[in-house]
Amino acid sequence: MDKVTPIDSPKRSRKRLPARSPSSVPSKREKQHWEKAIQAYELLLAGKSHSEIADILGISHVDDVWRLLTERFKYDAARLTDAERKDILGLELLRLGALQAAVWPSAMMGDPKSVDSVVRIIAARAKITGLEQVDPVVQKNLVLVMGDSEDDFIRSLKAASNDSTGSGD
Numbered sequence: 463m464d465k466v467t468p469i470d471s472p473k474r475s476r477k478r479l480p481a482r483s484p485s486s487v488p489s490k491r492e493k494q495h496w497e498k499a500i501q502a503y504e505l506l507l508a509g510k511s512h513s514e515i516a517d518i519l520g521i522s523h524v525d526d527v528w529r530l531l532t533e534r535f536k537y538d539a540a541r542l543t544d545a546e547r548k549d550i551l552g553l554e555l556l557r558l559g560a561l562q563a564a565v566w567p568s569a570m571m572g573d574p575k576s577v578d579s580v581v582r583i584i585a586a587r588a589k590i591t592g593l594e595q596v597d598p599v600v601q602k603n604l605v606l607v608m609g610d611s612e613d614d615f616i617r618s619l620k621a622a623s624n625d626s627t628g629s630g631d
Contacts, residue, residue, distance in 0.1 A: 499534040558587050
């Protein structure tokens, strides 16, 4: 099995295209690179795996397919407006809902693979909607102060602490 090389690894950076300014004219190599990235993206949307995409496009390493797709995603993400992001989020939520609806009946009948699928769909939905993030308000310790003021409460706590330890100030 091939060892996975991180995207930012200097070992594989020689295959990356240099960043260019928006006003510069892309080279033939850059055009070919982006055409391949677009093809890889379209194949991914068609349901092909990364290894299948590598075979179809004549790419020798699956890592290079990952890199192509990552560059394409970064390019797209940098140009999305808030409205477009919300539209994409809505579309992904609809897709997750359709997937969940498709496997829900068998999951409710106890099919282990379907149950696993539903759990993963729910986790994906929670992740993209931000529901999995910890709410700082809920996670804080709530302290109810009894008495006329906070200072009175602190003094009574100190007194109770001293009484329980047997030391006296």
